[in-house]
Amino acid sequence: MSQPHRERTATIIVIGAGQAGLSAGYHLSRNGYLDARTNPDAERTYVVFDANPAPGGAWQHRWESLHMATVNGIFDLPGLAKPAIDPAEPSRTAIPRYFADYEQRMGLAIERPVRVSRVSYADTDPEGDLLVETDAGTWRTRAIINATGTWDNPHQPHYPGQDTFAGRQLHTRDYVSLEEFAGKRVGIVGGGISALQQLEEISRVAEVYWYTRREPEFRGEFRSEIEGRETIAKVTADAEAGNAPRSVVSYTGLGWAPYAIAARDRGVLNRRPMFTAIRPHGVREADGSFTELDVILWATGFRAALDHLQPLHLTNERGGIAVRGTQAAADPRIHLIGFGPSQSTVGANRAGRDAVRTLTRRFDHATDHAPDRTPVPAGRAG
Numbered sequence: 561m562s563q564p565h566r567e568r569t570a571t572i573i574v575i576g577a578g579q580a581g582l583s584a585g586y587h588l589s590r591n592g593y594l595d596a597r598t599n600p601d602a603e604r605t606y607v608v609f610d611a612n613p614a615p616g617g618a619w620q621h622r623w624e625s626l627h628m629a630t631v632n633g634i635f636d637l638p639g640l641a642k643p644a645i646d647p648a649e650p651s652r653t654a655i656p657r658y659f660a661d662y663e664q665r666m667g668l669a670i671e672r673p674v675r676v677s678r679v680s681y682a683d684t685d686p687e688g689d690l691l692v693e694t695d696a697g698t699w700r701t702r703a704i705i706n707a708t709g710t711w712d713n714p715h716q717p718h719y720p721g722q723d724t725f726a727g728r729q730l731h732t733r734d735y736v737s738l739e740e741f742a743g744k745r746v747g748i749v750g751g752g753i754s755a756l757q758q759l760e761e762i763s764r765v766a767e768v769y770w771y772t773r774r775e776p777e778f779r780g781e782f783r784s785e786i787e788g789r790e791t792i793a794k795v796t797a798d799a800e801a802g803n804a805p806r807s808v809v810s811y812t813g814l815g816w817a818p819y820a821i822a823a824r825d826r827g828v829l830n831r832r833p834m835f836t837a838i839r840p841h842g843v844r845e846a847d848g849s850f851t852e853l854d855v856i857l858w859a860t861g862f863r864a865a866l867d868h869l870q871p872l873h874l875t876n877e878r879g880g881i882a883v884r885g886t887q888a889a890a891d892p893r894i895h896l897i898g899f900g901p902s903q904s905t906v907g908a909n910r911a912g913r914d915a916v917r918t919l920t921r922r923f924d925h926a927t928d929h930a931p932d933r934t935p936v937p938a939g940r941a942g
């Protein structure tokens with residue numbers, strides 16, 4: 561019979577090793593936190609659990625045609641600039657290579673593949689420990705920094721008759737390359753950047769039909785720093801209010817990037833309102849007519865992958881989690897990074913740093929104010 565896993569401890573557990581988790585790991589290491597696996601008795605320790613089998617976070621799963629030239633721009637990880645990368649290289653190989661080098665050079669305490677299935681309170685003490693259950697055993701910790709991204713939680717809306725569709729349905733997450741759509745009639749659902757990129761690509765080899773709930777808003781190419789700051793302020797206000805997260809494009813609109821211009825010039829930016837029902841061989845359009853389709857591509861985005869935090873009851877009735885900076889408003893032991901306003905490579909970097917700073921201050925304060933347990937010399941008592 562196999563031995564049950566021993567319960568181990570770390571002062572802080574980081575969940576996820578994408579851009580956000582690596583930033584947290586870097587700042588923990590720089591602030592003197594030691595690898596909990598090899599220094600179990602040290603005063604401050606950490607470990608990062610990552611469900612992926614290899615470095616790279618979600619980048620290792622992006623579709624092949626998402627090249628370094630077509631991504632929006634990937635910020636360097638803290639402390640190590642990206643090497644020169646051929647713009648034609650797929651981001652799914654270039655970024656994981658950079659992350660792997662980073663992890664090794666920084667000597668980060670990352671354990672993979674380890675999936676966290678459940679985080680819960682060890683007891684009812686609001687200052688007490690948390691239990692982190694993983695497929696490699698249970699750990700006890702004083703705080704978690706959650707950096708699980710969105711890739712593991714694709715958003716899939718439901719429409720009447722969806723299960724009866726005889727053609728192929730797939731989500732952006734499962735898109736490989738345009739060749740598989742050659743000669744087909746493809747309905748593409750979604751108004752975000754991925755939808756637009758995949759619409760442009762697929763339209764080179766297939767007949768495409770583009771469906772969005774709202775009329776897509778295109779804005780000029782120029783994005784001033786002020787507009788960027790205003791957008792972050794709006795996303796931050798929503799996150800602090802505990803509103804359900806929205807896509808970045810719902811705040812910024814779509815830009816006239818080269819792929820958008822190419823799609824417009826090829827005459828395929830013909831948005832249709834959402835269909836009302838799905839039938840075995842196509843969809844019922846909003847105007848009642850019928851369009852035959854072979855494929856429906858759901859380019860409908862992603863949501864934060866937070867199922868493992870459910871036992872903490874952080875989510876409100878609107879489906880959001882209120883935060884103050886990176887900290888869950890309801891519990892200072894829980895930090896969410898790569899979440900809300902930090903859902904970008906630059907945001908993830910800063911959030912990793914901020915979460916470590918906030919938690920370290922909290923631990924320092926607790927140490928400073930801990931009751932003095934030094935034995936009182938005889939004769940001075942009372």
Ligand SMILES: Cc1cc2nc3c(=O)[nH]c(=O)nc-3n(C[C@H](O)[C@H](O)[C@H](O)COP(=O)(O)OP(=O)(O)OC[C@H]3O[C@@H](n4cnc5c(N)ncnc54)[C@H](O)[C@@H]3O)c2cc1C
Pocket residue numbers: 575576577578579580581609610611612616617618619622631632633634635674675676677707708709710711712754862865868897898899903904905906908
């Ligand atoms: C198609 C696409 C393109 C994008 N392009 C850009 C861009 O060009 N520039 C930009 O700034 N941003 C871009 N973004 C946003 C991007 O996702 C973030 O900027 C950033 O890369 C996300 O990093 P992350 O660390 O939050 O998450 P991820 O990279 O998703 O990493 C999360 C990690 O957590 C792990 N994990 C998840 N659940 C668990 C669990 N329960 N237990 C253990 N581990 C777990 C996962 O395995 C993964 O390794 C893009 C997003 C998408 C979807």
